[in-house]
Amino acid sequence: MMIFKLKTDFSKEDLQKSYKKLVKKYHPDSNPKNQEWSHNKMTEINLAYEACCSYLESNNEINQENPNYQPAKEQNKDTNEQNLKAHKKKQQNSKINQEITPDLYKRILNISNIYTEASEIFFEYGLEKRKLRYEGVRRFRYRESLRIFDDAVNKTTELDQYCKTEYDQYAVNLFLRFTGNLFHYIQLDERHIPDHPLLNRHWDLMEEYMLYSIKDYLVPHLVHNFRKMSANTSFTQCWNQLIYLQTRFPALDEDKTFKICHNLADSLREIRREEYEMQYNFFNYSES
Structure with a gap:
């Protein structure tokens, strides 16, 4: 989140807005004389963007399944981790059989x-x-x-x-x-x-x-x-x-x-x- 300068309760719109600004600035097409540096920078930005999208997706899924769930900034770290683990466990248990013969x-x-x-x-x-x-x-x-x-x-x-x-x-x-x-x-x-x-x-x-x-x-x-x-x-x-x-x-x-x-x-x-x-x-x- 630091690379995009976002708060902990950022929205998808906030993320996309910040992402587009960085892409415009660091994309290889905007830096023809520094292609290698630009590619490395874009890789860093894309990895961060992917991580933020996963963070948003996890929070949204937990929020839908638990009506008592509160934004991350109003919860402590332990509670967030417990909710995420519970969600992943539920996803795994949804399969009829979790072991290959x-x-x-x-x-x-x-x-x-x-x-x-x-x-x-x-x-x-x-x-x-x-x-x-x-x-x-x-x-x-x-x-x-x-x-x-x-x-x-x-x-x-x-x-x-x-x-x-x-x-x-x-x-x-x-x-x-x-x-x-x-x-x-x-x-x-x-x-x-x-x-x-x-x-x-x-x-x-x-x-x-x-x-x-x-x-x-x-x-x-x-x-x-x-x-x-x-x-x-x-x-x-x-x-x-x-x-x-x-x-x-x-x-x-x-x-x-x-x-x-x-x-x-x-x-x-x-x-x-x-x-x-x-x-x-x-x-x-x-x-x-």
């Missing part, structure tokens, strides 16, 4: 190892750089990674038969949606990318954040020593960049490539949220 979970982990194997090949040979996919040995490695991804997708679609509860089906759908979107994303090549000087500058930045998010998530032992940012930071920046592109270039809503990128980011956000709330790991995070 052990046999199904084991099968998900086994299939996730196949995705990890394909991802290792994909990133180890720099195949995220589309122009390199058809050079020498990389051409064969790209085909190999696609074959392994395809095998994993087929095995994932067979998981339905092992679902015994509604939560099992919910978890499988999350896993299938993310891995399917990832498979679509890695098949994009140069001809799928929009050709527009200004758009491409932001598009490249968004893809860089997207790739670091996926790389940190699937193959941490490959990037542990040289990654530029954490998965959480890179994903937040990727999401902010997606929203910016969608706002700045409305025609992208009809672009198939943009939809694939947006769906991948959205499915990654959902599956990681579920991991955090239910204490599951759909992929192994241990370093080899």
Whole structure:
């Protein structure tokens, strides 16, 4: 709240007004000679904006469920934390079954190892750089990674038969949606990318954040020593960049490539949220 110079009882309108002022001042388009500094500043602003939106959303949900709830400035800190914990607990208890059937979970982990194997090949040979996919040995490695991804997708679609509860089906759908979107994303090549000087500058930045998010998530032992940012930071920046592109270039809503990128980011956000709330790991995070 300090970056926006807001009081503790600020409204959504107050936040948006302050946010727009800062964007106008620090946006890269307003600082052509200080692009790197401007991008860092915008990242800081967007992260703060996202945190404030979450704060407002939590307070509004608690307020609706508890008619005796008072504004934060009239309550002490302990009461606020208790209400928020109670709200999160209620959200979790709303699901019919909060545990994946052990046999199904084991099968998900086994299939996730196949995705990890394909991802290792994909990133180890720099195949995220589309122009390199058809050079020498990389051409064969790209085909190999696609074959392994395809095998994993087929095995994932067979998981339905092992679902015994509604939560099992919910978890499988999350896993299938993310891995399917990832498979679509890695098949994009140069001809799928929009050709527009200004758009491409932001598009490249968004893809860089997207790739670091996926790389940190699937193959941490490959990037542990040289990654530029954490998965959480890179994903937040990727999401902010997606929203910016969608706002700045409305025609992208009809672009198939943009939809694939947006769906991948959205499915990654959902599956990681579920991991955090239910204490599951759909992929192994241990370093080899």
